[in-house]
Amino acid sequence: xxxxxxxxxxxxxxxxxxxxxxxxxxxxxxxxxxxxxxxxxxxxxxxxxxxxxxxxxxxxxxxxxxxxxxxxxxxxxxxxxxxxxxxxxxxxxxxxxxxxxxxxxxxxxxxxxxxxxxxxxxxxxxxxxxxxxxxxxxxxxxxxxxxxxxxxxxxxxxxxxxxxxxxxxxxxxxxxxxxxxxxxxxxxxxxxxxxxxxxxx
Amino acid sequence: xxxxxxxxxxxxxxxxxxxxxxxxxxxxxxxxxxxxxxxxxxxxxxxxxxxxxxxxxxxxxxxxxxxxxxxxxxxxxxxxxxxxxxxxxxxxxxxxxxxxxxxxxxxxxxxxxxxxxxxxxxxxxxxxxxxxxxxxxxxxxxxxxxxxxxxxxxxxxxxxxxxxxxxxxxxxxxxxxxxxxxxxxxxxxxxxxxxxxxxxx
DNA sequence: TGCAAAAATGCAGTCAATGCAATTATGTTC
DNA sequence: GAACATAATTGCATTGACTGCATTTTTGCA
Numbered sequence: 001x002x003x004x005x006x007x008x009x010x011x012x013x014x015x016x017x018x019x020x021x022x023x024x025x026x027x028x029x030x031x032x033x034x035x036x037x038x039x040x041x042x043x044x045x046x047x048x049x050x051x052x053x054x055x056x057x058x059x060x061x062x063x064x065x066x067x068x069x070x071x072x073x074x075x076x077x078x079x080x081x082x083x084x085x086x087x088x089x090x091x092x093x094x095x096x097x098x099x100x101x102x103x104x105x106x107x108x109x110x111x112x113x114x115x116x117x118x119x120x121x122x123x124x125x126x127x128x129x130x131x132x133x134x135x136x137x138x139x140x141x142x143x144x145x146x147x148x149x150x151x152x153x154x155x156x157x158x159x160x161x162x163x164x165x166x167x168x169x170x171x172x173x174x175x176x177x178x179x180x181x182x183x184x185x186x187x188x189x190x191x192x193x194x195x196x197x198x199x200x201x
Numbered sequence: 202x203x204x205x206x207x208x209x210x211x212x213x214x215x216x217x218x219x220x221x222x223x224x225x226x227x228x229x230x231x232x233x234x235x236x237x238x239x240x241x242x243x244x245x246x247x248x249x250x251x252x253x254x255x256x257x258x259x260x261x262x263x264x265x266x267x268x269x270x271x272x273x274x275x276x277x278x279x280x281x282x283x284x285x286x287x288x289x290x291x292x293x294x295x296x297x298x299x300x301x302x303x304x305x306x307x308x309x310x311x312x313x314x315x316x317x318x319x320x321x322x323x324x325x326x327x328x329x330x331x332x333x334x335x336x337x338x339x340x341x342x343x344x345x346x347x348x349x350x351x352x353x354x355x356x357x358x359x360x361x362x363x364x365x366x367x368x369x370x371x372x373x374x375x376x377x378x379x380x381x382x383x384x385x386x387x388x389x390x391x392x393x394x395x396x397x398x399x400x401x402x
Numbered sequence: 403t404g405c406a407a408a409a410a411t412g413c414a415g416t417c418a419a420t421g422c423a424a425t426t427a428t429g430t431t432c
Numbered sequence: 433g434a435a436c437a438t439a440a441t442t443g444c445a446t447t448g449a450c451t452g453c454a455t456t457t458t459t460g461c462a
Contacts, residue, residue: 196397
């Protein structure tokens with residue numbers, strides 16, 4: 001108990017402040033725009049010194065992306081859980097379903113961030129960069145799963161396609177005002193690509 | 202003639218200097234790394250004042266990407282040329298074939314840039330950002346071609362997938378040492394997605 | 403309470419990028 | 433070929449993100 005509490009307190013404070021920074025930053029970004037908000041303003045609003053900001057976030061961009069990284073990491077976990085006998089595309093479909101429903105639970109939070117992301121090139125670029133990182137590791141996992149050699153194009157193709165599907169669905173979901181549930185959209189897109197793009201929808 | 206020559210001179214000088222900046226920059230990036238090379242060094246090496254650099258390139262990143270934007274623009278032109286009766290995925294396949302062979306003609310130049318791009322997060326991010334821009338316009342074109350409404354997910358899905366295919370193929374081509382021709386790889390990937398990812402290769 | 407580790411902070415500095423004003427080069431016109 | 437309008441180059445000052453380093457404060461534990 002003492003151990004949990006002791007290390008827990010530091011950790012908790014750290015998480016709280018990180019969260020606070022995110023929150024005030026998002027508010028300011030929405031009010032004044034990303035570029036017109038300075039690190040100085042953000043840290044002041046969070047009650048911290050400017051220098052301290054950088055021990056919580058490596059860059060201003062990362063304020064908006066927050067747990068983006070963590071969330072995509074769950075795809076890999078989910079992928080690991082799929083039986084090895086399952087065809088690769090099916091396994092991907094199942095894994096992405098998990099993340100899709102995760103997303104759907106936090107619509108409001110997500111939408112605010114997405115708005116800022118779409119309006120701010122540097123942030124958008126950073127999000128794509130993160131995605132590219134996962135595409136890479138996802139491809140590595142798939143290569144293992146498919147027992148594919150380094151000159152087998154399939155892992156890369158599958159990873160790239162799956163993330164493209166996710167991104168396109170997410171964007172569609174957000175721009176159409178969430179008329180259809182995200183998981184449904186994602187599944188439909190995976191199905192379409194499973195059947196083949198030569199086929200009519 | 203006089204007109205062509207007159208305006209031509211200014212334009213030509215401008216293009217030459219732009220080119221010179223690119224070239225010296227690539228050399229320096231390869232030698233010292235992107236981040237350790239300053240705008241000051243680049244402009245000095247090109248015989249220009251630092252301030253002048255920014256009338257040729259909006260950012261340091263763009264030095265590496267060069268004609269990236271222009272090249273992707275050809276996809277759209279090619280797409281316009283495909284008969285409207287051709288199924289969308291076939292039209293995309295044909296359009297991307299054009300760009301794929303374009304790439305293949307400039308392997309050396311391309312590879313140097315790709316190395317820097319892969320090694321430099323900010324540059325890579327910027328390239329993805331450019332691609333995202335094209336994905337957007339490509340989707341718009343496809344929407345017109347398919348006569349699709351704003352809540353039809355197909356244009357976005359097709360655009361995202363096609364660019365994913367291109368990116369994955371390009372990466373595969375470069376990392377496998379160009380053992381197979383790029384157009385072949387791209388066609389194979391398009392075919393695979395046409396047949397459907399549920400099918401075995 | 404006292405101590406060691408961790409976190410916060412201040413300060414100085416680098417570098418990309420921008421705005422503005424002044425200067426220089428270029429192409430055209432007479 | 434000289435004067436002139438325009439475009440390009442340049443210098444200067446400034447902003448703001450980000451980093452390294454040294455110092456101070458806070459925190460959890462003995």
